[in-house]
Amino acid sequence: MNSLAPVNSLEVSRLAYAYPDGTQALFGVDLSIARGERVALLGPNGAGKTTLVMHLNGILTAGHGTVTVAGTPVRKDTLKEVRQRVGLVFQDPDDQLFMPTVRDDVAFGPANAGLRGAELDRVVTAALERVGMLDAIDRPPHHLSFGQRRRVAVATVLAMEPEILVLDEPSSNLDPAARRELAEILRSLDVTVLMVTHDLPYALELCERSLILSGGVIAADGPTRKLLSDAELLAEHRLELPYGFTIPAV
Amino acid sequence: MSAGHHHRLHLPGDSVVHRLPPQCKLLAVLAFAIVVVATPRERFWAFAAYAVLLGAVAAAARVPAGHIARRMVIEVPFVLFAVLIPVIGLGERVSVLGLSLSVEGLWAAWNILAKATLGVVASILLAATTEPRVILLGAQRLRLPDLLVQIAMFMLRYMDVILDEMRRMRVARESRGFEARNARHIPVIARSAGALFIRSYERGERVHLAMLSRGYTGRMPIMADMTASTAQWATALALPAGAFAVLGLSLAGLG
Amino acid sequence: MHVPDGFFNVVTSISAGAVAAAGVAVCLRGARRELDDRTAPMAGLVAAFIFAVQMLNFPVAAGTSGHLLGGALAAILVGPYTGVLCMTVVLLVQAVFFADGGLTALGVNVTIMGLVTVLAGWAVFRVVTGFARGKGGVTAAAFLAALISVPASALVFTLLFWIGGTAPISVGAVAAAMGGVHLLIGIGEGVITAVTVGAVLAVRPDLVYGARGLAKPLVLRGADGESTPVGAPEPAAAPAGGRLKPFLLGGVGVTLLLAGLVSFVASPDPDGLEAVAENQGFGEQAGEHAFGGWALADYGEVGGIPVGIAGVIGVGLVLLIAGAVAFAARSRDGVRA
Numbered sequence: 001m002n003s004l005a006p007v008n009s010l011e012v013s014r015l016a017y018a019y020p021d022g023t024q025a026l027f028g029v030d031l032s033i034a035r036g037e038r039v040a041l042l043g044p045n046g047a048g049k050t051t052l053v054m055h056l057n058g059i060l061t062a063g064h065g066t067v068t069v070a071g072t073p074v075r076k077d078t079l080k081e082v083r084q085r086v087g088l089v090f091q092d093p094d095d096q097l098f099m100p101t102v103r104d105d106v107a108f109g110p111a112n113a114g115l116r117g118a119e120l121d122r123v124v125t126a127a128l129e130r131v132g133m134l135d136a137i138d139r140p141p142h143h144l145s146f147g148q149r150r151r152v153a154v155a156t157v158l159a160m161e162p163e164i165l166v167l168d169e170p171s172s173n174l175d176p177a178a179r180r181e182l183a184e185i186l187r188s189l190d191v192t193v194l195m196v197t198h199d200l201p202y203a204l205e206l207c208e209r210s211l212i213l214s215g216g217v218i219a220a221d222g223p224t225r226k227l228l229s230d231a232e233l234l235a236e237h238r239l240e241l242p243y244g245f246t247i248p249a250v
Numbered sequence: 251m252s253a254g255h256h257h258r259l260h261l262p263g264d265s266v267v268h269r270l271p272p273q274c275k276l277l278a279v280l281a282f283a284i285v286v287v288a289t290p291r292e293r294f295w296a297f298a299a300y301a302v303l304l305g306a307v308a309a310a311a312r313v314p315a316g317h318i319a320r321r322m323v324i325e326v327p328f329v330l331f332a333v334l335i336p337v338i339g340l341g342e343r344v345s346v347l348g349l350s351l352s353v354e355g356l357w358a359a360w361n362i363l364a365k366a367t368l369g370v371v372a373s374i375l376l377a378a379t380t381e382p383r384v385i386l387l388g389a390q391r392l393r394l395p396d397l398l399v400q401i402a403m404f405m406l407r408y409m410d411v412i413l414d415e416m417r418r419m420r421v422a423r424e425s426r427g428f429e430a431r432n433a434r435h436i437p438v439i440a441r442s443a444g445a446l447f448i449r450s451y452e453r454g455e456r457v458h459l460a461m462l463s464r465g466y467t468g469r470m471p472i473m474a475d476m477t478a479s480t481a482q483w484a485t486a487l488a489l490p491a492g493a494f495a496v497l498g499l500s501l502a503g504l505g
Numbered sequence: 506m507h508v509p510d511g512f513f514n515v516v517t518s519i520s521a522g523a524v525a526a527a528g529v530a531v532c533l534r535g536a537r538r539e540l541d542d543r544t545a546p547m548a549g550l551v552a553a554f555i556f557a558v559q560m561l562n563f564p565v566a567a568g569t570s571g572h573l574l575g576g577a578l579a580a581i582l583v584g585p586y587t588g589v590l591c592m593t594v595v596l597l598v599q600a601v602f603f604a605d606g607g608l609t610a611l612g613v614n615v616t617i618m619g620l621v622t623v624l625a626g627w628a629v630f631r632v633v634t635g636f637a638r639g640k641g642g643v644t645a646a647a648f649l650a651a652l653i654s655v656p657a658s659a660l661v662f663t664l665l666f667w668i669g670g671t672a673p674i675s676v677g678a679v680a681a682a683m684g685g686v687h688l689l690i691g692i693g694e695g696v697i698t699a700v701t702v703g704a705v706l707a708v709r710p711d712l713v714y715g716a717r718g719l720a721k722p723l724v725l726r727g728a729d730g731e732s733t734p735v736g737a738p739e740p741a742a743a744p745a746g747g748r749l750k751p752f753l754l755g756g757v758g759v760t761l762l763l764a765g766l767v768s769f770v771a772s773p774d775p776d777g778l779e780a781v782a783e784n785q786g787f788g789e790q791a792g793e794h795a796f797g798g799w800a801l802a803d804y805g806e807v808g809g810i811p812v813g814i815a816g817v818i819g820v821g822l823v824l825l826i827a828g829a830v831a832f833a834a835r836s837r838d839g840v841r842a
Contacts, residue, residue, distance in 0.1 A: 021711045059459045080465065088463045094411055095456040098404065098546070100383035109464030111471035142410060160464060259602065276601075283608045288515045324605050328509050339673045354673035361671050365511020366607060373604035382602055389601075397533055397544060401594045404549020405556065406602075412553045416560075440697040443558050443573075444704025447551075447582060451712050454550030458543045468542035 007071040008032045009164045009192040010056065014065035016216075017051060025051040027216035028065065033164070035070075038186075038193040040203035040224060043213035044238035049196045050091075052213060053168055056194075057086040070163045084113060087162030087191075091169045093149035097141035102133070102152050105141060109160040127159035128152070131185050147178030151185065164192040171199045200228055200241050212237050259321060259377035266485065267311035267379045271478035272388025274486030279376045281490035286368045289497050291361035296500040297368065303492050304371050311379045321374045328366055332359040382406050387476060400470055404457070412450055419446065507599060507606030508613050508662075515609075517669025522612025528620045529593050535586030544587070551583050552591040556598070561697075574658065576622025577630070577651035578698045581643075582705065584714040585627040592619035613665060621661045626654035640706050643716050647702040652695035659687035 010033040018024035025048040033039050043049050054060040055067050058074045067074040074082050090096045099105040106124045107115075115123060128134040131151040141149055150170070157165060170186070171179050183206055186193060197203055203210055203224055210227050212220040214237040220227055227233060229247045234240060241247075262268075267275070282300075289296050308318065339355020376385070383403065390399045419442045428438060458466075478486075513521070536544050555575045562572050575595075579588035596614050599605040606614045633646035663683050667676045706713055 021709070054459065057463055059462055080467075083463055083465055086463075088460075090456060090460055092453075092456070094408075095453060096460045098407055098457050098460065100403065100407065108461075108466075108471065112465030112467065142407070156464065259604070280608050283510050284515065287510050287518065287607075287609045321604060324603065325509065328512070335672045335674065338678065340675055341673055352673060358672040362509070362511045366509035369510030369607040369609065370604050373600065373608060377602050377604060385601060395530075395533055397537070398529070398590070398594060398597070400545035401548040401552060401590060402598055404546050405552040405594055405598060408550055408553045409556060412550075412557045413560075416557050436693065436696050437700045439561055440700030441704045443561060443697065444701040444708075446557065447554055447701065447705055448709050448712065450550045450554035450557075451547070451582075451709075454543075454547040457546040457550065461546065466542065470545075 007035070008068075009035045009037070009070055010194065011068040012052075012055075012065070013068075015052070015055060015062055015067060016064040017055065017060060018063055019051075025216055026055075026063075029213070029216070029218055031211055031218055031221070033192060033194060035163075035192055036190075037209060038195070038207045040207040040210040041194060041196045041213055042198060042200065042203060042210055042227075042237075042239060044198065047213045047237075048216045049213055050168060053088065053166055053196055056164075056166055057083045057088055059088075084109075084160055085163040087157030087160055087165045089150075089153050089157050089165065089167045089170065091172060093141075093146070093153040096153040096156060097149060100140060101137075102128070102139055102141060102144075103137045105152065106137075106156050106159050109156060113160070123159050127155040130158055130189070131155045132181075145178075147174050147181070150174065150178075150182065154182075154185065158189070162191060164194060165189065166194045166196070168196045169199075170195060171197065171202045198239065200234075200239065201245055204228055204247070212239070214238075259374060260381055261313060261317060261378045262381075263312055263379065265311045265379070267307060267375070270379075270486050271391075271476050271482055272380050272384045273391040273476075274388075274478050274483050275376055275380060276385065276388050276392060278486040278489050279372045281487070282372050282493050283369045285490055285493040285497050286365050286372075289365075289500070291357055291364070293497075293500040296496050297364045299496040300368050300493055301371075303489060303496075304368065304375065307375055307489060308371075311375060313375060313378045317378060318371055318374050322367070322370055325366060325370055329363065332362045332366075335359045335362075391476065391478075396470070404454075408450075408453065408457075411453070412446070415449055416442075416446055507596070508610040508617075510607030510609050512607075512610060512671060513613055513665060514669040514671060517665060518609045518612060520612075520669075521616045521665060525593075525612040525615035525620065528589060529615070532586040532589040532593075536584075536590050539584055539586060544590075547583070548587050548590045548594070551579065551587065552594045552598075555579055555591050556595050558701075559595070573694060573697055574618055574622050574655060576618065576658070577626025577647070577654040577694070578701060580623045580627040581630055581647050581650060581698070581702055582713060585623050588623045588627070589619055592623060617658050617662045617665070621658045622654040625657035626650040629653050640703070640710075640716075643706060643713065644699050644703045648695040648699035650695075651698035652691045655691035655694050656684055656687045659683040 012029055012031045015026055015029040017026040029052055041049060055062055058079045069082050069085050072078050072081055097105050099108055103124060106127055107120055110120055110123045128137055131154050133151050133155060136144060170182060186206060195207060207224050210224040211218055219237060220233055225247055286300055335358050336351040336355035339352030341352050341354040343350045343352055386399050386403055540547055558573050559575055576592055579591050593615050600608060600611050630646045630650035633649055634642055637645060663680045666679055710716060
């Protein structure tokens with residue numbers, strides 16, 4: 001899709017991983033995402049989606065295989081660089097918003113990168129503006145609504161100016177209006193996006209391409225519209241379109 | 251579950267007391283409490299003077315008496331204990347309304363009640379006039395180890411989240427007709443506690459991951475630094491200084 | 506029940522503060538070693554958890570209920586160092602943000618509810634799991650650890666009260682009342698701790714400190730469904746098996762230091778208690794109480810033993826009893842495991 005980009009934003013090859021208790025979650029994952037693409041990663045519960053996401057910025061270390069972000073392999077010595085390039089938005093905004101105020105939270109990442117004073121303020125303000133949450137800058141995160149918290153969570157990541165934005169179930173627990181607002185925000189951003197979800201209509205709305213992760217491996221990779229019209233493929237991987245939802249004709 | 255236990259003490263406001271830097275207020279309250287505890291129990295009027303000093307602070311901070319009184323419920327267990335002391339205390343006894351009470355016990359009960367009450371009121375005033383996270387910043391200024399401050403910060407941030415989870419689990423139990431009535435029900439409560447621990451621990455891991463994802467390397471970036479002027483220190487320390495003067499006077503006058 | 510201001514004299518409050526500060530300093534280093542940069546969020550969340558479960562009332566006997574102290578539970582679930590930090594922060598937050606427990610009594614509260622419950626609980630737990638292995642052993646050890654941690658805390662409270670309490674009650678009476686009530690609460694604490702630990706063991710055994718499982722080798726699964734094993738991952742950090750002795754020695758050391766030093770500092774300052782005893786013919790009065798006839802219960806003066814030494818002997822006795830209970834539990838757990 002984007003032939004101008006010399007390197008892919010994300011490259012994963014033969015990735016396998018088991019948790020310390022012995023449960024193996026990934027059994028050799030291969031995928032690549034070009035710069036500027038918006039890709040959905042679909043899969044049933046327990047397919048290993050969250051485990052895969054944890055590898056993308058080195059939170060979990062590959063048991064086997066490699067992860068490369070914009071040409072930089074994820075290793076112990078590259079962690080700092082990789083973490084600035086991969087912006088992870090967690091499923092539960094409460095996990096992500098751990099500071100006492102929205103301002104402190106959005107500033108946390110840039111401050112760790114060494115920004116201080118006026119420059120830090122500018123970055124924080126800009127990030128909150130992009131998600132329409134500047135008014136809440138001095139409020140404690142736990143006083144915000146769920147949808148507002150998720151938008152602030154996106155801002156905390158945007159403030160680090162990432163190469164790729166990785167969202168874990170971005171539409172979960174959102175009411176329809178908040179869901180639409182978030183979609184508008186995501187569409188307005190000019191970054192590579194990997195969206196992990198089982199909200200198939202949301203994937204169709206926002207992403208041209210989709211991957212299906214099932215049983216710890218990539219089971220399908222193609223245009224979202226094509227994958228979602230393949231009823232057999234969806235059924236095989238415990239994916240279902242909502243009742244009454246049909247893929248609109250091209 | 252005592253629902254009232256964790257209700258918020260902080261009363262937003264913009265008084266002289268509210269505006270003081272937190273480290274000044276913390277030190278002032280601590281010094282005040284030490285002076286109170288060190289005061290001999292026979293100096294009745296000194297305790298009255300301390301109460302007047304606290305009243306003045308409450309007035310300056312515009313903290314209503316009702317707010318303080320509601321929170322003083324925390325003292326009740328020790329009030330009950332204090333009431334018992336004269337009954338079970340040793341030594342010479344006097345008869346009051348037909349009850350044989352220990353003289354020494356009466357003194358001890360008075361001593362504990364007076365000092366505990368003054369301490370509780372001082373702490374309530376501190377918590378009422380200072381935002382929790384600001385108190386922590388003050389504690390950090392006073393050289394409380396960084397790590398303890400951070401742990402307390404995370405605890406404060408997630409306390410409500412975890413209490414909410416606990417409440418949901420209780421609702422789930424009760425909606426299935428369960429109510430803890432006797433000792434045989436302990437295991438059910440304990441299993442909920444186990445589930446709550448797993449949730450808390452896993453959330454801690456996720457929070458840590460979220461921190462790592464944004465470049466955390468083991469040190470919190472210092473983003474707010476508050477300094478206190480000499481005038482602010484002087485204002486805050488007026489309370490313990492006043493108390494100390496009272497103590498000195500009472501010792502000189504009666505000792 | 507958090508001790509308020511005015512319950513102990515200034516010397517005792519400050520000495521306990523010094524002991525608490527030293528203990529917390531040791532634990533800050535220890536927790537850093539165990540958890541590395543995860544210390545702040547993990548201990549913070551566990552502290553919030555402890556705060557929450559302390560609000561869980563459990564029925565003890567007809568009509569009465571107790572609530573969890575949580576020291577032994579914290580020690581078993583997250584390790585003794587982190588456990589002490591969690592308990593300390595809970596007490597700190599309760600004192601400063603909820604006015605629960607006096608500021609001047611913070612040292613006393615951290616010592617009796619943080620240090621003592623965690624140390625006693627952890628020591629018992631390590632001793633018992635040294636004999637009885639497996640999940641049954643861990644659960645039984647958790648029960649005994651929590652059971653003993655509560656009266657141990659009550660005993661140290663009594664000890665401090667003897668040294669610098671401000672109420673004229675015979676130490677024998679305090680010890681008997683505190684010991685009796687807290688043994689009952691200890692049973693509740695023991696059951697709830699054991700079941701909680703058991704519940705965590707059943708679902709996430711890797712989360713119980715010192716009872717972590719071993720990892721299995723990884724398997725690669727091809728598109729054709731064929732599986733090939735690859736190199737085993739690095740083994741998880743070994744449970745703290747070898748550190749029992751230094752830890753126990755440290756615990757005993759701290760306790761002895763507390764008992765000896767504090768009573769030495771405090772004894773030249775005759776407070777209400779001793780004054781009354783001297784003036785009012787204490788021996789006669791104390792004889793009415795359960796432990797009144799014992800040399801140790803009467804300030805150590807009746808038996809001619811100096812206060813400081815009496816404190817050390819008392820602590821030694823407590824340790825002996827704890828050891829005997831743990832030893833008695835050995836055979837039972839050995840069968841179970």
